[in-house]
Amino acid sequence: MEQEPLSYEEAITRAADxxxxxxxxxxxxxxxxxxxxxxxxxxxxxxxxxxxxxxxTYPKAGTTWTQEIxxxxxxxxDAQVCKRAPTAVRIPFLEICAPPPIPSGLELLKQMKxxxxxxxxxxxxxxxxxxxxxxxxxxxxxxxxxxNLVSYFHFDRMNLTQPEPGPWDGYIxxxxxxxxxxGSWYDHVKGYWKESKERNILYILYEDMKxxxxxxxxxxMHYLDLSVSEDVINKIVQLTSFHVMxxxxxxxxxxxxxxxxxxSISAFMRKGEVGDWVNHxxxxxxxxxxxxxxxxxxxxxxxxRLNI
Amino acid sequence: xxxxxxxxxxxxxxxxxxxxxxxxxHFTENWEKVKNFQARPxxxxxxTYPKAGTTWVSYIxxLLYFGENAPEEHTSQPxxxxxxxxxxxxxxxxxxxxxxxxxTTxxxxxxxxxxxxxxxxSFWxxxxxxxxxxxxxxxNVVSYFHFDRMNIVEPDPxxxxxFLHRFMDGKSVFGPWYDHVNGYWEKKQTYSNLLYxxxxxxxxxxxxxxxxxxxFLGLSTSVSDxxxxxxxxxxxxxxxxxMTNYSTLPVMDFKISPxxxxxxxxxxxxxxxxxxxxxxxxxxxxxxxxxxxxxxxxI
Numbered sequence: 001m002e003q004e005p006l007s008y009e010e011a012i013t014r015a016a017d018x019x020x021x022x023x024x025x026x027x028x029x030x031x032x033x034x035x036x037x038x039x040x041x042x043x044x045x046x047x048x049x050x051x052x053x054x055x056x057t058y059p060k061a062g063t064t065w066t067q068e069i070x071x072x073x074x075x076x077x078d079a080q081v082c083k084r085a086p087t088a089v090r091i092p093f094l095e096i097c098a099p100p101p102i103p104s105g106l107e108l109l110k111q112m113k114x115x116x117x118x119x120x121x122x123x124x125x126x127x128x129x130x131x132x133x134x135x136x137x138x139x140x141x142x143x144x145x146x147x148n149l150v151s152y153f154h155f156d157r158m159n160l161t162q163p164e165p166g167p168w169d170g171y172i173x174x175x176x177x178x179x180x181x182x183g184s185w186y187d188h189v190k191g192y193w194k195e196s197k198e199r200n201i202l203y204i205l206y207e208d209m210k211x212x213x214x215x216x217x218x219x220x221m222h223y224l225d226l227s228v229s230e231d232v233i234n235k236i237v238q239l240t241s242f243h244v245m246x247x248x249x250x251x252x253x254x255x256x257x258x259x260x261x262x263x264s265i266s267a268f269m270r271k272g273e274v275g276d277w278v279n280h281x282x283x284x285x286x287x288x289x290x291x292x293x294x295x296x297x298x299x300x301x302x303x304x305r306l307n308i
Numbered sequence: 309x310x311x312x313x314x315x316x317x318x319x320x321x322x323x324x325x326x327x328x329x330x331x332x333x334h335f336t337e338n339w340e341k342v343k344n345f346q347a348r349p350x351x352x353x354x355x356t357y358p359k360a361g362t363t364w365v366s367y368i369x370x371l372l373y374f375g376e377n378a379p380e381e382h383t384s385q386p387x388x389x390x391x392x393x394x395x396x397x398x399x400x401x402x403x404x405x406x407x408x409x410x411x412t413t414x415x416x417x418x419x420x421x422x423x424x425x426x427x428x429x430s431f432w433x434x435x436x437x438x439x440x441x442x443x444x445x446x447x448n449v450v451s452y453f454h455f456d457r458m459n460i461v462e463p464d465p466x467x468x469x470x471f472l473h474r475f476m477d478g479k480s481v482f483g484p485w486y487d488h489v490n491g492y493w494e495k496k497q498t499y500s501n502l503l504y505x506x507x508x509x510x511x512x513x514x515x516x517x518x519x520x521x522x523x524f525l526g527l528s529t530s531v532s533d534x535x536x537x538x539x540x541x542x543x544x545x546x547x548x549x550x551m552t553n554y555s556t557l558p559v560m561d562f563k564i565s566p567x568x569x570x571x572x573x574x575x576x577x578x579x580x581x582x583x584x585x586x587x588x589x590x591x592x593x594x595x596x597x598x599x600x601x602x603x604x605x606x607i
Contacts (some may be wrong), residue, residue: 283585284577 008089009255011101016259018099021163030123030183033161035097042106043095047130049114053224054131054138055091056120058188060151061143062206063119065272066220067091068240068251070117070139073221077232079239083250086251090250094120094128094234098161121182124191132199139220140192143206144304145185145293146277146286149175151270153280156180158265172285176292181212186296207274207305242272275307320464327426329483334461335421338397339341341405345394347430350415352525353438354391357488358421360483361449361507364541366391367516369417369439371537372527380425381601394420424491435501437525440492443507444603445485445592446576446585449475453579472584476591486595493601498500508573508604514538574606 006014025037036043048054055070057063065089075081084090088268092108109116120127131138132139143151151170156165162181165171178184196203202223209216221228238244245251246269253261253268261268281289321332347353352369356362371388392407402410409420415437420427430436449472456465463481465471476486478586498504503524507534515538522529529537580588 278586279581280581281582282578282580283582286582287577 006101008086008103011103012098012255012260013257015099015102016257019161019260022161024179024181028126029146030126031179031181032095032183032296033097033181034100036095039104039106043097044126044128046106046109046128048118048128048134048136049116050134050136051115052131052134052136053117054094054120054127054136055113055117055141055167056122056124056127056138056192057141058143058148059121060155061148062141062209063121064251064253064269065206065209065240065245066139066141066204067119067169068245068248069217069220069236070224072236072239073217073224073226073228074117076228077235077239079235082239084246086250086255087253091117091119094118095122105143123183123188124195135200137223138192138199138201139204139223140196140201141204141206141209142189142192142302142304144274144277144306145175146281146289146306147206148185149273150280152180154266154270155268158262158268160227160260160262168280169285171232172281172289176289176296186293189302190297190300193300203301205304207308210272211275211308213240245269246272274305277306320460320462323463323479323481329423329426330479330481331593332461332463332481334398335395335481336397338395338403338405341403342395343428345405345408345428345430347428347434347436348413348414348416349434349436351431351434351436352415352417353394353427353431353436354417354419354441355424355438355492356419356421356426356441357443359455360448361505361510362385362419362421364510365439365441365505365521366417366419368521368541369525371540371604372518372521372525372529373415373417374413375533375537381480391417391419395420395422423483423488424495432499438499438502439505439511439521439524440496440502440601441505441507442448442489442492442601443531444573444576444605446580446588446605447476447507447573449480450576468579469584470581472588476588480511484595486592486599489601489603490596490599492597493599504601506603508592508607511573512607514541573604576605 022033022035024031025034026032027037027040032040053070055063055066057066064087067090068082071090072079073084083092089108090167092112096105098104105118109118122249132137152175153168153171155167156162156171166174174180175185178187182188192201193203195201202220204216204219214233217233217236217240219232241252246267249255256268258264321334323330323332325331326336352365353363354369356365367385370387374390388555389407392404394404394408394409397406404418427438452475453465453468453471456462456471466474474480475485478486482488492502493504496504498501503521505517515534518534518538518541522534523525
């Protein structure tokens with residue numbers, strides 16, 4: 001008798017003993033989880049279908065939010081259809097590799113027929129070339145550095161597959177030096193920004209989405225050549241609001257066991273605010289960060305906002 | 309030197325309202341004697357809000373008056389025995405009033421954290437000299453927080469945010485910082501024997517402030533002595549000095565935080581978050597709107 005395939009949740013539960021805070025390994029100058037680095041060849045050779053859509057972000061910049069918006073747009077705002085499976089199954093995470101029996105992103109993608117929606121945190125220079133060769137659409141969401149850093153810090157505290165974040169003050173310095181998983185925030189946001197015109201990348205800012213979700217969802221809709229009614233847009237705004245998503249078990253990662261995501265340390269969906277950095281940075285840290293930021297971002301003019 | 313035995317003090321005290329300010333039992337249990345304390349015309353009262361430079365000025369004055377005459381005292385007697393803490397009453401050590409009453413030296417140097425309205429009236433009647441040291445609120449609250457963390461005779465500070473809000477609400481031990489610094493500033497206008505010093509000025513130019521103290525007290529200390537004193541009272545020297553760094557007091561856990569921690573101006577920038585700073589500034593502006601005393605939060 002053929003064994004029924006494991007559900008994603010069950011696979012993670014079974015792999016819990018093999019979960020550890022995986023060290024970072026260098027891949028072409030970018031620190032990535034060792035499990036990703038060890039499988040780099042197959043990841044870099046992934047060949048998407050021209051109909052595939054890539055959602056790219058620096059970690060903790062609104063990835064899950066964008067995924068949910070896109071899934072709802074593609075399904076005309078049908079909340080039930082979008083609860084067919086957890087986010088990680090509906091929209092696989094391209095480069096993720098975890099201990100068996102957890103399926104890797106590539107394995108999940110193999111089981112899906114195009115058009116697929118794919119998530120990545122890879123900086124632009126590490127995105128498999130097939131995405132550019134096949135002229136795939138790419139949505140990039142960026143979040144202001146200070147809030148992004150705060151969110152990543154709390155995420156690293158609770159995600160037991162990420163390196164130990166250590167104290168807040170030291171973490172700020174790691175961020176500034178690009179020593180966190182997926183590398184430098186500065187290079188990441190600049191890389192996609194500089195290529196956005198050339199490569200037809202839709203570049204969205206987290207703060208804009210927070211300020212006026214309806215407007216930004218329409219931008220995504222037009223980019224995807226979709227047409228949904230105003231009512232559906234309003235419905236999507238409501239379904240992708242922070243509080244609704246925080247309570248949505250298919251989007252809030254509550255199915256991930258405590259041995260992997262310890263949400264008693266910090267919730268996966270923590271605050272989702274713009275400007276929470278003011279509750280973490282001291283004036284001294286803020287001043288130092290700003291000076292370094294000015295230097296690292298002097299070659300671009302991305303209109304980030306620290307509050308709205 | 310006998311180290312006082314504080315082992316009987318095992319739990320932290322709780323705050324209660326006393327004479328209109330927040331207090332703890334260690335500073336109220338001897339209140340009748342404090343209130344009726346007999347000051348002398350040559351007494352020098354060193355008054356500060358807690359953690360505003362009390363020990364620093366105490367040691368400067370101690371050296372100015374007794375550095376030459378009784379140098380052995382400075383190596384055998386800790387500062388808290390040489391400069392009694394007027395309102396203190398710890399049971400296991402002589403109370404502040406008792407220590408002061410038994411002092412044979414003249415002038416008596418006496419320390420207090422009491423707000424101006426609670427100073428025993430005898431000090432004003434005797435026209436005693438008062439040296440008040442004020443420190444900017446932000447650095448003061450940071451220093452007070454670390455002090456309360458390491459000192460078991462103080463109430464449990466809780467986390468930084470809780471402590472900060474308690475300070476802003478004026479519920480810290482010895483009452484609101486705002487009223488404290490303003491009270492003495494106002495008193496200065498009508499009581500000529502009060503010298504008002506700023507911690508920030510002391511950090512910026514200790515020698516200059518020692519000169520101010522000398523002229524206020526009518527001391528003709530030589531330039532070389534003043535220079536030596538200025539050197540001896542620098543933060544690092546006092547931090548190393550067992551007679552001034554409170555390392556002889558077992559109630560303080562230096563592993564948590566040393567009594568002499570940083571002694572800097574502007575360290576608040578490493579503790580306040582940007583949000584706390586904005587909130588603090590708003591409250592400060594409101595509480596100090598009628599005040600004429602001005603502070604520096606950096607130098």
